[in-house]
Amino acid sequence: MLEHGGNLRDAMRHYGGSDWIDLSTGINPLGYPAPPLAPDAWQRLPEPDPELLRAACAYYGAPHLLPVAGTQAAIQALPRLRAPSRITVAAPSYAEHAHHWGGHGHTLRQVPYAQLDAAVRDSDVVVVCNPNNPTGDTIEAAQLLAWRAELAARGGWLVVDEAFGDTAPALSVAGHADAEGLVVLRSVGKFFGLAGLRLGFVAAAPRLLAQLADLLGPWAVSGPAQAVALDALRDRAWQAATQERLLRDGARMRTLLASSGIEAGGTPLFHWWPEARPEAFHEHMARRAIWVRLFRQAARGIRLGLPAHEADWQRIERALRDWREQ
Template sequence: MLEHGGRLRRAAQQYGIPLAEWLDLSTGISPWPWNLPEIPANAWMRLPEDDDGLEAAARRYYGAEQLLPLSGSQAAIQLLPKLRPAGRVGVLSPCYAEHAEAWRSAGHDLREVGDHDVAHQLEHFDVLVVVNPNNPTGRRIEPGVLLEWHARLQARGGWLVVDEAFMDCTPEQSLVASCASRPGLVVLRSFGKFFGLAGARLGFAFAEPGLLARLAQLLGPWSVSGPTRWVAQAVLGNFHEHIERRRDLAEASRRLAGLLGEHGFAPQGGTSLFQWTVSMQSHALRDHLARQGILVRLFETPASLRFGLPPDEDGWQRLEQGLRTFNQMESLR
């Protein structure tokens, strides 16, 4: 299993701090709960049905006709490599590590490439995978650039796979509404990040109908639970609250960037849901914060930390104190 954020129970055991006393900033998931409807009993008692309204609500929210609900976008990440014969796959890195692992495990010849290498290496790939906005760097690639890459790949029967898990805060930059049904283009979206409902395990794939049908066949029936389908319909349809949530997340992210900068850890990138800072002190700071009951996400290459958003003023004060005491300790060395 690859390393991921959110493993709070393991941190609680490792540092001897009760689970309830932790401030979890490790996931890049919206820290605020959503107003959820009451789930009717039949959502629990009956098998899920495809015509219950979820697909219609998702079409309205994303502005796309062709889509497939999934048990989290992770399901598509693991299954897409099985829909192509073994080939040459490029993954724009660093990014969410499950992409490279899935294609490599399925027998594809995988190469991780940097931003500046894609343009002149694209002809060597049958598939290119891009996370946009990127996790953890926050890097964004303009839609026009992505569509140029897609055209070059599709001309040779290739695919461009774009993971837009963190795109809900900037929907105007998404490829879903205008381009997602083009042959050779696959776009993935996550429900858990923006809506703060990672436990629901819901995501969507957007692609041409034939590819979605093949993916659905691999998924099998009932891939999304009835309660999740019920809750998601209500949440996806609350457009007024979507606007307010985007505004609040953007403000909190700017505050987080400022706080990190004040303490010598100015971010090198980020989104409305997290900030990312590169530092040779990453390991030491992660450990120091963990001893204060604050969990952040450590990355090894490059040595860096991803900070999610505190949920309340107490969380902001705890993070500020943790950063300040770290610098005080470092100054005494």
Template sequence: MLEHGGRLLRAAQRYGIAPADWLDLSTGINPEAWPVPAIPARAWHRLPEDEDGLHAAAREYYGAPEVLAVAGSQAAIQALPRLRAQARVGVLAPGYAEHAHAWRQAGHAVELCESERLLAQSERYDVVVLIHPNNPGGERYERATLLDLHARLAARGGWLLIDEAFIDATPERSLCADSARSGLIVLRSIGKFFGLAGARAGFVCAAPPLLAALRERLGPWTLSGPSRHAVQLALADRDWQARMRGRLLAQGERLGAVLRARGFAPDAGCAYFQWRRCEDAVELHEALARRGILTRLFETPASLRFGLPGDDAAYARLDAALAEIAAARSAA
């Protein structure tokens, strides 16, 4: 399996620092999670039922004509390549590596491309996979650009697959409302914006025939009863959502400012994280880890992703650590 952020217990063992003493910035998950209420006993006792209102709540929240609940967008990422015959697939890079991995595992010919090349040479591919905004590169796209790309692919039976896991803070950029178009598939995640990664919940927005095929592939009960209950309530909590969008956008800017002030300016980012490309990414990752701060290290390209600190104390701790590291480098 591929490496991901969030491996806090492994880091605790490696560096000899107790889990409770870490500042975990290794994921892009909102550190201020939606407050889950008590789960009713029936959610644990009964098998999940499609008529519980979850899909209706998701259609309303995403503005999508049709949706399918899945066990995190990861489940769809792994299953969708199995719904096509062997194809030429262009995948945005650097980006969430599970996309390319899943298409390769299913026997497709995969080519990793930077954003500009992928858009300019889309005729090379049967399927184009984008992450919007990109993780970790932060690329963003205009709606007209994406719809034009989709039209060109769909005209010859192709797909445009857009992973919108990090778009909830800027929902106006989403293509969910257009997802009834044949060949347009939009993935959404509950884990990032709502901070409910442990629920393992996500949604696929697409035309009904594709959703039916995906549902058949995944089988029944893709989402547990407790997760369905919590997610439905979270999707309906518009006051919390409105407040959180503003907070996340402000926190993303604040994190960028902290990094710049200490000489570690990010190259890209969004409301959930900041990303810095640097040849000494391993050394910076290690220096922070020795101080109990976990970041997400990427090998290609050499880079670090910083998730959001959860409060003022966490920001102060990160700032102090960066100041120490910068000072040590200046003295060396």
């Protein structure tokens, strides 16, 4: 199993202490307040709720969606829906894509974002995160749609992971996902701060969604997850206020990092930079009970999300000052 952020128990077990700030995931730390649930949300088998689909299609601007138990479920299943194919995954990106497309008889290669345009010509499937996780790099919607057309003309797919796309709606191609060869993944875990629900959506042409639904089987999304997500997707006032807060807090984090000599890229929800001494920085922050995400492989660097409270901001500022002055 691959290493991910959010493993705070490991940090506490290794370093001790209990008053930790977890910046390792890029999840909104002030997530949607889950409403009380009706008793039958727990008692009934979770049949699909058409109201949830309507709310999700309206929020994401997608013509067709399939609810899934987190986008991870779709990431693991999609490679099983194709015969052996030539797969290109943008790198660096969310590692689970390459991990799963690397099996099932497929031929996998990973290429930098700058080389994707050339790679489309001899690929059957191209997978990108937009905005990218962990770097925050982005690709314009028009470019993605051109790649989709080229791939679809020979029966290929473009898979676009928009898990962090809520704060960059102009980049989304979910509204075009009724076209053949386009698969878009969306998550309620990041922007809505509801990662524990394990709920995401796949936008694609109806035939592909039906194949994916058959593979995932019945009762794929819990009743409580559907009930909470329905409220969240309908609550436009909360969404608007959260967009403003995340833009403000993201700018604050970027300024705070710059004051410590760190020029970071990213999104409002997370920042990333190619740290020269990533292990040392990670250790420095952990010794101060601040858990950030360490990347050790080709994209050696650090990613950190946003804190929830003003006291947390002050602790992060002191830790960065100590790092700068050591």
